[in-house]
Amino acid sequence: MAISRSAYRRYKVIDSLLRNTMRPYPTIINIREACEQKLDLSPSLDTLEKDIRNMKLPEPDGFDAPILYCRLHKGYYYTNPNFSINSVSLTDNDISSIKEAMELLRNIGGNRVGDRFGYAIDKVLTSFKETFPDGNSKRKIIQTDYVSGARGFENFDPLFNACKNKYPVSFVYYSYKKRTFKSFIVHPVMLKEFENRWYLVGFSENHHALRTFGFDSIYQPLLLKRKYIASKQMEIDVYIHHLHGVYPIENQEVQRIAIETTALISNYFEAYPIHKSQKTNKLESGGCVFNFELVPTEELVRLFRSYGRDLKVLEPLWMNELVKNR
């Protein structure tokens, strides 16, 4: 349930009255008078009583505020005198930074992250600002290549949950190459995004090894009550640190990969290193020899092929052949 901005402003007034030790136990009439003074509006008594009920609701709908009515003093009070709906202090700079981060997240993560995070952050920010000016959210100032509607992205939340809590997952997977459906049990390690596509990396019981599964081919994941099989950290590290892409070529270890590029293409590799292990040897021609320490992947082969004659694989030789044989 979203909380309106006007309700937040009244909550702020109620909170300040309940925390005022000089004039404790405000009555509902006192609260209305304070709203008239501070907000320049006169809410009905019903509205204010509803506000108090809502503030007492557990999060995320309310603030879990410990408000009680004291029959002796005929007014409201916090049972925990240290309670406030503003329990974190934020400076204007903090608030500005959060808004920028939110805008960035909306652009990168699309609506899925943006909406959920946005609601939580709206709540935080409106607690601190009497007025919460609308951001110019429709004016896009960062554009990423995110396109909504990707198949399988609706499974992001359950798969994220499975990774986070180490729940094995059952799902049906369709292989584009083999044109077969198979059911899998995977012990998830992480979600990985590469070139705007999302993948699940986990220990596959079917393969007895770490494998990558594209979100687009995963159908109806079910979280399982089953002992989680933890993958070896060394194997996970390969996926985290030594891959360009997501699908390692079978039976290949981390190895030195060397390419030679023309002057034109060298500019791009220098400007946008494809891996942290990238090392550059500039040639007199303006071209470069780039060295990497990587596990060869299908995506790396595809990248090298995309440069045609402007790129030559020097090492390993088998990769040179693979890139040439398109």
Added chain:
Amino acid sequence: MKKNNQSLVFHFNSNTILETNPELVRIVFYPEYTKVDFGYVAYDKYYRGGWITMAEDTYIEVLETGERYKLLLAENIPIAPAQHYFESTKDWRYYSLLFPPIPKEDCTLNIFESEEGTSNAFNFYSIALRMSEGIAIL
């Protein structure tokens, strides 16, 4: 009591590629219903992969008891006479059939779309289920 409410999933993976039948990939025993998941891959026998449909009177038969469980709902596949037409011979379709809950006991199932057992019918025979092999769902 707790055990009876536990949902269980069974996996099936054949290593052969069938052309006339969909692939049976999972059966899930929920307290409210039994769900059977299939994958169908179009092939080049028919123009643009042809079409698929599911007969309304499809049912599961438990061989041990003779009990029949009639189709409640089909997800992602139309009920006859409606048809889903593929657009190419390389298309595929994941779909599920929902039946009433089957008792969680070791059993052997037949799934009948057509009792005549024509080559076009989506029939499956003698699916053995051992409850101890089912995997509990959270």
